[in-house]
Amino acid sequence: MCNKIQTTKMTEKENTKVVIKAFVAAFMLGILIGFVIFPSYSQPPEAYYSCELNSNLTYEHLEETILNITMPHEYVANVFDCSEGAAYLEWYLENNGFDTVIATKGDHAYVIVRLKRGSYAINTAPIHFYHPAYYNYTYLEPDDVFEDIYEACKCSWYAEWNWWTVVPN
Numbered sequence: 001m002c003n004k005i006q007t008t009k010m011t012e013k014e015n016t017k018v019v020i021k022a023f024v025a026a027f028m029l030g031i032l033i034g035f036v037i038f039p040s041y042s043q044p045p046e047a048y049y050s051c052e053l054n055s056n057l058t059y060e061h062l063e064e065t066i067l068n069i070t071m072p073h074e075y076v077a078n079v080f081d082c083s084e085g086a087a088y089l090e091w092y093l094e095n096n097g098f099d100t101v102i103a104t105k106g107d108h109a110y111v112i113v114r115l116k117r118g119s120y121a122i123n124t125a126p127i128h129f130y131h132p133a134y135y136n137y138t139y140l141e142p143d144d145v146f147e148d149i150y151e152a153c154k155c156s157w158y159a160e161w162n163w164w165t166v167v168p169n
């Protein structure tokens, strides 16, 4: 009788292990299939950067460019928030010749534009841009800096940056 109970308990334990293993396997398979079927989710579109940097651009050029940008998506937490907004802005400014990096401080993401005469931190969240001239300059000392989208996706969870998956083509 005792033996029988022990055997039953062992079987339950083994069953649990099998179920856990199956879940882990299904999860891993799901990720793998996700990468194969939906590579755009984790990979930036081709020819992401198609413009040469222009070192002659000035603060006035930056100001003019920023004030004319329309964000492609409204602010939605975890969908298009500060990180997707920053990644989009880095892409946009780079493709207008500005040397731009994605920066993070705590859990906030924004961009820094490097011009000959100084750097400017620019925020995209929650809704509108802060004028760089009025921005809090402590943001020029970020925790992390990513030179481009590839570095951001490699060093940090890519789903934070993949704005192209939520913005219509």
Ligand SMILES: [Ca+2]
Binding pocket: 090, 094, 099, 100, 101, 102, 146, 147, 148
């Ligand atoms: Ca860059």
